[in-house]
Amino acid sequence: MEIELLNQTNSLLDVSSLIRLAEYALLESGIHPESELSITLVDEIEMASLNSKWMDQEGPTDVLSFPMDELRPNSADSGPGLVGDIVLCPSYAEKQAIAAGHSLQEELELLTVHGVLHLLGFDHRNGEEEKIMFGRQADYLKKWRNHK
Secondary structure (H helix, E strand, O other): OEEEEEEOOOOOOOHHHHHHHHHHHHHHOOOOOOOEEEEEEOOHHHHHHHHHHHHOOOOOOOEEEEEOOOOOOOOHHHOOOEEEEEEEOHHHHHHHHHHHOOOHHHHHHHHHHHHHHHHOOOOOOOHHHHHHHHHHHHHHHHHHHHHO
């Protein structure tokens, strides 16, 4: 798996762990191991700009996902592809981490898996979609944290 991570913030994070987690989530989802993913960490000003431009929403958010080849789970037999781009905002995520009672690193891990699942077509617009997506998200995080 080729995963490029660009940290455009001053946040000191375990970015190698985020890369390994993204790879784990993609492989668990049945994505071809030679596929490509990009992760970028940005500040709140950049995230607000992206959120406005692409989602027509005001202000920053925690994670944005931009799928490329519209890969779906269990598509490894189709060959490698460009999974897409995930954009994370550590300063925004830090507020959520405090509210949730865990570390920024744990929040960014959750958001990384969340972003990967969005890239693979999962969503949480209604109760059933949310149950499926959040269930898979929790499962991947639990398994990954128990085996890292």
